[in-house]
Structure formats: structure tokens, C-alpha cells
Amino acid sequence: xxxxxxxxxxxxxxxxxxxxxxxxxxxxxxxxxxxxxxxxxxxxxxxxxxxxxxxxxxxxxxxxxxxxxxxxxxxxxxxxxxxxxxxxxxxxxxxxxxxxxxxxxxxxxxxxxxxxx
Amino acid sequence: xxxxxxxxxxxxxxxxxxxxxxxxxxxxxxxxxxxxxxxxxxxxxxxxxxxxxxxxxxxxxxxxxxxxxxxxxxxxxxxxxxxxxxxxxxxxxxxxxxxxxxxxxxxxxxxxxx
Numbered sequence: 001x002x003x004x005x006x007x008x009x010x011x012x013x014x015x016x017x018x019x020x021x022x023x024x025x026x027x028x029x030x031x032x033x034x035x036x037x038x039x040x041x042x043x044x045x046x047x048x049x050x051x052x053x054x055x056x057x058x059x060x061x062x063x064x065x066x067x068x069x070x071x072x073x074x075x076x077x078x079x080x081x082x083x084x085x086x087x088x089x090x091x092x093x094x095x096x097x098x099x100x101x102x103x104x105x106x107x108x109x110x111x112x113x114x115x116x117x
Numbered sequence: 118x119x120x121x122x123x124x125x126x127x128x129x130x131x132x133x134x135x136x137x138x139x140x141x142x143x144x145x146x147x148x149x150x151x152x153x154x155x156x157x158x159x160x161x162x163x164x165x166x167x168x169x170x171x172x173x174x175x176x177x178x179x180x181x182x183x184x185x186x187x188x189x190x191x192x193x194x195x196x197x198x199x200x201x202x203x204x205x206x207x208x209x210x211x212x213x214x215x216x217x218x219x220x221x222x223x224x225x226x227x228x229x230x231x
Contacts (some may be wrong), residue, residue, distance in 0.1 A: 109158060
């Protein structure tokens with residue numbers, strides 16, 4: 001079965017430092033991939049999505065992610081962390097290419113990002 | 118902008134009560150979803166619906182049912198609430214128009230069952 005693995009349930013960075021949140025998926029064909037962000041006591045907000053148009057995807061708030069087929073990875077990065085980036089981040093894959101039900105999402109377990117002043 | 122609203126942000130219920138969680142979207146989306154979110158487990162799909170009066174079981178449907186009588190509204194029902202259903206419940210919607218079905222989420226309902 002398809003799955004998404006997020007390495008590291010907690011990541012802590014200093015303000016201004018590089019943010020790197022890791023996501024690996026299991027698939028034999030390129031899937032649709034997503035990153036969502038969840039601020040405390042809120043729902044999930046779409047950060048960016050990969051649809052096979054370009055391997056480097058730019059999202060909101062200065063985040064970007066690179067699809068690497070050879071590594072089955074879709075890591076999320078931001079060059080310089082801001083205090084407002086503190087949140088939980090979820091990677092997700094659409095099951096559309098697996099014969100699944102029209103685009104259900106399979107989520108990773110999430111990574112909580114802390115940003116130290 | 119897509120707007121997905123949920124009837125309550127916080128809810129406290131007693132064991133054995135029947136609980137209704139309501140979700141409404143205003144973008145004419147065909148697809149609607151209910152997830153529960155628990156620390157360390159991420160989001161798990163409870164039920165989803167691809168059309169009015171349609172429903173499909175997700176990964177953890179036990180103890181839940183759903184209703185979709187109108188396109189914009191998707192209700193999650195806990196027939197007899199139990200303490201292990203204490204969780205954050207998230208509703209989402211998406212459309213099949215345009216190909217990629219990005220899901221848009223509501224703010225969530227934090228349910229405590231005593």
C-alpha cells in the first residue's frame with residue numbers, strides 16, 4: 001500500500017536558519033504530492049503541491065519543495081526561518097495513480113517545527 | 118476563496134450521547150471528507166463522499182456514520198460517543214473539476230468525551 005513517511009516528528013531551528021522537513025513516499029509511479037501546514041488550533045492550509053509540471057515547486061510563505069523521483073522524496077525547505085513558521089507540517093500523497101478512489105489523500109504523521117529566537 | 122466551516126470549534130459530550138458534527142462548504146465541491154487527528158498519528162480518514170447521498174468508508178469508520186443530504190453539507194455522527202473518540206475532527210472538501218483535487222480544510226472541531 002502507498003504510504004508517506006515524515007522523518008522527525010519534531011524539528012527545531014533558530015530564526016534565520018534553513019528549514020528542512022523531510023518526506024518520502026512509496027510509489028512505483030509519480031504521484032501527486034502535497035504539503036500542508038497547521039497552525040495551533042486551526043485546520044490545514046495548503047502550502048504547495050506537485051503535479052508533475054516542474055520538479056521544484058514554490059509555495060506560499062517562502063516555502064518550496066523538490067520532487068526527486070530517484071529518492072522518492074519531496075522535502076520541504078525554506079532558506080530563512082521566521083518565528084511565524086512555527087507550526088505542524090504534513091506531507092500527503094494522492095492515491096489517484098494507485099487505482100484509489102478519485103484522489104484521496106494519504107497523510108504522513110506530521111512534523112512539528114519550532115523556531116527559536 | 119474556498120470556505121469550509123464546521124459547526125463547533127469545541128465540544129464536550131458525555132459517554133453514550135449521540136453527537137453530530139456538521140460541515141458546510143460554499144464552493145460547490147463534489148467531494149467531502151471527515152478525518153480525525155490525534156497526536157503522533159497524523160490524519161486518518163473516517164468517511165468520504167463523492168456526491169449527494171453517497172458515502173464511502175475510510176480507514177477508521179467504526180463507531181461513526183455520515184450523512185450527505187445536500188451537496189454543501191456533510192455530517193459526521195457518533196451514534197454513542199465513547200472516550201476513545203476524544204479527538205480533533207477535520208472536515209475537507211475538493212472538486213474533480215480541473216483535474217487535481219486539492220483538499221480544503223475547515224478549522225476543526227475539538228471533541229472531548231467524558
